[in-house]
């Protein structure tokens with residue numbers, strides 16, 4: 593197959609980790625007879641520097657014209673970077689939100705899985721880890737607080753800021769259907785997370801999820817309040833299969849879930865719409881503190897490329913090959929700094945940098 597992949601390197605560690613994902617895709621191409629044609633697209637701080645805008649119309653058009661988009665990360669240090677002196681709609685993150693909205697990428701899948709080789713990097717106690725855990729966070733991505741009306745104004749002489757959290761039945765229904773569909777292919781359990789004891793939007797969320805659940809008799813489902821879910825993720829992460837939740841809760845809970853798997857450097861993600869198109873991005877940020885040092889973990893981006901093969905291109909065998917190569921590299925004892933075990937257990941592993949990790953994964957592609 594010939595596949596057109598839009599590539600957004602972005603800022604910070606983005607370009608470094610994306611380079612490794614492209615290397616792995618090219619390796620898959622050579623092994624399985626596919627050609628990946630890359631179209632480099634500017635977004636985030638690098639786009640601001642080049643064009644004055646975090647995402648131009650040309651960039652959106654280029655993303656739309658590709659079969660799928662692979663992304664690194666965008667943004668910089670929010671306290672020191674000049675990008676954060678700009679009005680909010682001109683900042684790097686505004687580019688990403690605009691891209692998600694323009695392409696209607698409402699379904700964000702974030703798989704959090706504990707590799708048995710990374711048990712040492714997991715901050716939880718042995719008895720809590722047990723046989724490990726494997727969950728999928730289904731985050732709604734184009735609604736809620738991220739896209740509601742917001743303003744900062746003076747009310748009776750006092751500066752007041754407002755953000756609004758809006759969800760329509762339809763927005764909830766389409767993500768809930770995705771969540772239950774995915775649960776059917778997994779362990780058939782959905783935990784829908786909300787704050788229905790306080791928020792109207794959550795009460796509607798609960799009602800619609802119940803309606804959708806009625807069409808999936810084989811799936812066990814439960815509702816959980818978000819504060820409890822944050823606690824349960826560290827108390828007993830094994831209980832979760834699919835976590836279905838709104839935009840902001842999903843943002844927060846997915847960072848938490850990634851840490852219990854050892855590192856945010858391992859968490860891939862896919863943002864999908866109603867078509868085969870998708871935006872594939874690691875869940876982590878641009879990590880400006882380690883950018884350019886060649887030590888960032890490229891695995892989340894490489895696993896995001898595997899998700900792209902699976903969800904956008906139906907290349908399941910090729911996606912399996914990447915996932916197995918990642919598994920193998922961990923079995924063989926290679927680790928980037930973020931997934932190094934505690935000092936007493938370091939004798940059995942080898943620390944490697946970003947490029948070496950990419951090379952080692954390529955070598956293991958069957």
Ligand code: IPM
Pocket residue numbers: 666667685688843875
């Ligand atoms: C993520 C990120 C983004 C988000 C930021 C960069 C806007 O944290 O993808 O989780 O909040 O969605």
Ligand code: MG
Pocket residue numbers: 843844847875
């Ligand atoms: Mg986030």
